[in-house]
Amino acid sequence: MSDQEKSFDESIWQVVGDIVVGRVMSYGDVARVAGFPRRARMVARAMGRSPEPLPWHRVVRSDLTIAFEAGSEPYLKQEKLLLNEGVKFVKGKIIPIATDKGRELDEVLWGPEDS
DNA sequence: CCCTTGACTATCT
């Protein structure tokens, strides 16, 4: 692979590896922070090429849902990993306290307004 | 070289 590609991959791995436990980032965010705006779709590919384990489960869609098909094997696996880290879901969406663009504590303290 | 795919997003109905 070219040096350019290697640089991209390693930047991605770096950013993903820096995500704090219990927090998540969107593909677009990871790409942007890594210095490659508009490469959201490439983030997944880069993670797949990682030579060592990465907290890939902390990377989700910009709408805070898991990127796999709901109910699929990979989906359930990722959901479980996140739940193990204290991330909470409501109707398949991650509660915005576990994110950086999240709102405030009200939802967490007062409880999710399900209905 | 053209066309399709996809662990994506932002925007409009």
Place this chain on the structure above:
DNA sequence: GAGATAGCCAAGG
């Protein structure tokens, strides 16, 4: 708020 639409970019047929 769900569904459609249009950008996006690299990989593979």
